[in-house]
Amino acid sequence: MMSVEEPGLVIVGASLAGLTCAQSLRAEGYTKKITLVGAEKHLPYNRPPLSKQVLSGKWQGSQTAIDSSEKFAELALEFSLGEIAIGLDVSSREVKTDTRTLPFEDLIIATGASVRRLASTENMSRVHVLRTLDDALGLRDALTEVKSVVVVGAGVLGSEVISALSDFGTKATVIDRMPAPQLPLTGGHFASRIDDLFLEHDVRTKYGVEINSVTEQESGITFELSDGSSVTGDIAVVAIGCIPNVDWLANSGLDITNGVLCDSNGVAAAHVYAAGDVARWHNPVTDKAIRLENQTSAIEQGLAVGKFIVTRESSPTTHPFFWSEIYGNKILMLGSLQAGIPLTIVHGSPSDNRFVAATISNGITTGIVGWNMPREFRQSRSMMEA
Amino acid sequence: MKIRVDREACIGAGQCALVAGSIFDQDDDGLVVLLTDTPSDEYVAFARKAATLCPAKAIALEE
Ligand SMILES: Cc1cc2nc3c(=O)[nH]c(=O)nc-3n(C[C@H](O)[C@H](O)[C@H](O)COP(=O)(O)OP(=O)(O)OC[C@H]3O[C@@H](n4cnc5c(N)ncnc54)[C@H](O)[C@@H]3O)c2cc1C
Ligand code: SF4
Numbered sequence: 001m002m003s004v005e006e007p008g009l010v011i012v013g014a015s016l017a018g019l020t021c022a023q024s025l026r027a028e029g030y031t032k033k034i035t036l037v038g039a040e041k042h043l044p045y046n047r048p049p050l051s052k053q054v055l056s057g058k059w060q061g062s063q064t065a066i067d068s069s070e071k072f073a074e075l076a077l078e079f080s081l082g083e084i085a086i087g088l089d090v091s092s093r094e095v096k097t098d099t100r101t102l103p104f105e106d107l108i109i110a111t112g113a114s115v116r117r118l119a120s121t122e123n124m125s126r127v128h129v130l131r132t133l134d135d136a137l138g139l140r141d142a143l144t145e146v147k148s149v150v151v152v153g154a155g156v157l158g159s160e161v162i163s164a165l166s167d168f169g170t171k172a173t174v175i176d177r178m179p180a181p182q183l184p185l186t187g188g189h190f191a192s193r194i195d196d197l198f199l200e201h202d203v204r205t206k207y208g209v210e211i212n213s214v215t216e217q218e219s220g221i222t223f224e225l226s227d228g229s230s231v232t233g234d235i236a237v238v239a240i241g242c243i244p245n246v247d248w249l250a251n252s253g254l255d256i257t258n259g260v261l262c263d264s265n266g267v268a269a270a271h272v273y274a275a276g277d278v279a280r281w282h283n284p285v286t287d288k289a290i291r292l293e294n295q296t297s298a299i300e301q302g303l304a305v306g307k308f309i310v311t312r313e314s315s316p317t318t319h320p321f322f323w324s325e326i327y328g329n330k331i332l333m334l335g336s337l338q339a340g341i342p343l344t345i346v347h348g349s350p351s352d353n354r355f356v357a358a359t360i361s362n363g364i365t366t367g368i369v370g371w372n373m374p375r376e377f378r379q380s381r382s383m384m385e386a
Numbered sequence: 387m388k389i390r391v392d393r394e395a396c397i398g399a400g401q402c403a404l405v406a407g408s409i410f411d412q413d414d415d416g417l418v419v420l421l422t423d424t425p426s427d428e429y430v431a432f433a434r435k436a437a438t439l440c441p442a443k444a445i446a447l448e449e
Pocket of ligand 1: 012016017037038039047048051086113131132245276277278293296322
């Protein structure tokens with residue numbers, strides 16, 4: 001079905017977006033060779049459980065695997081793991097890696113994102129981050145031995161980590177330069193709900209402060225803050241966001257400002273596509289190019305690119321979707337809530353801790369959120385189509 | 387084809403029920419419920435679509 005001489009299709013980044021592209025290509029009837037080059041040594045796995053089931057100890061690391069190697073063999077996918085792409089030549093259609101030069105007919109860039117580090121803490125052994133399976137297993141081990149943790153960043157990842165800490169009976173302090181916790185795409189509507197959960201669980205909160213210095217001692221780690229106070233813990237977890245993995249594309253000529261710029265089909269240049277956390281797709285409805293960091297966008301972009309390469313057909317633009325679980329509260333979010341306008345309660349009631357809410361502006365629903373009401377959330381999704 | 391769902395992984399997003407409502411439903415907690423674990427041939431493509439789209443990767447297919 002395929003000849004060895006054909007360069008076929010190369011996917012750089014063997015995670016959710018890369019794998020979904022490959023599955024989509026095969027489902028659409030693509031028969032040429034598909035090679036996935038991935039820096040991590042693991043076959044594709046799912047990151048969301050890392051901060052949830054894996055961190056809390058409910059799951060083994062291996063339970064995050066997306067599919068088995070037999071399944072990948074059935075799809076004739078060739079994985080080259082532990083190989084790092086270091087350069088791209090768009091005109092000669094070659095990817096340079098740490099071990100070889102790889103020619104391609106078509107290339108999909110799916111290198112995702114890496115955690116943003118806190119300056120001066122890169123080499124501190126008491127400072128953890130959470131992006132990879134190895135990070136999660138390392139942090140889980142550390143948590144069994146510590147009594148207090150400082151979490152830097154009260155975003156969705158920081159909030160999930162803090163809520164996992166309560167399972168360990170660990171004392172938590174959270175530091176953020178923003179005045180309140182932030183969930184993505186929620187327009188600030190959930191800041192006080194998350195903050196209330198922190199207070200209920202005895203989390204010490206330090207909002208609206210900058211970190212002046214970080215020092216690691218033999219027994220712990222100390223943060224000096226701009227309000228003159230200091231915070232100490234046994235270890236720290238830094239969760240201050242992600243940056244797209246585009247360094248290897250620096251000399252490619254592609255526009256890599258905050259991710260690989262693509263049209264609404266994921267095309268970055270002739271024969272070069274991008275999908276997932278690394279990609280900044282143009283949205284024809286809003287006429288803006290934005291980078292999204294969630295599972296559903298990675299999956300939908302992967303499906304769209306695979307289909308476009310084989311059939312040249314575009315896929316419809318969808319609304320961003322994410323979920324989270326914080327202290328057992330199941331949060332589902334579609335579209336984006338508008339800041340500054342009140343929430344419309346569609347089902348349930350916030351005081352019962354179960355509701356579906358939306359922001360509606362000029363008759364248009366911009367986003368809906370389900371808080372412990374998944375079924376009603378799904379039923380309400382149609383509001384976004386009206 | 388046989389379908390397996392992992393209710394511990396399911397986050398109740400409901401993508402499965404949206405694309406393949408004759409195979410997947412949600413219980414009151416939003417967790418996935420299989421209406422059948424062996425879809426007839428004309429529904430296999432829908433099952434595959436649901437498995438790919440499931441953001442929690444909670445749906446596995448055995449051919
Ligand atoms: C702890 C955690 C919890 C999350 N929870 C949720 C959630 O609840 N809901 C949700 O929707 N999303 C969540 N996300 C986000 C979601 O996991 C990402 O959106 C998704 O993983 C993006 O997939 P991707 O394939 O684009 O990128 P990635 O998963 O980042 O994969 C990119 C891959 O490319 C590899 N790579 C990078 N550079 C190179 C190179 N030069 N050469 C070769 N390989 C390279 C990387 O090693 C990596 O394996 C979470 C993420 C994390 C870390
Ligand atoms: S799509 Fe996946 S996560 Fe969503 S309800 Fe179905 S099985 Fe559960």
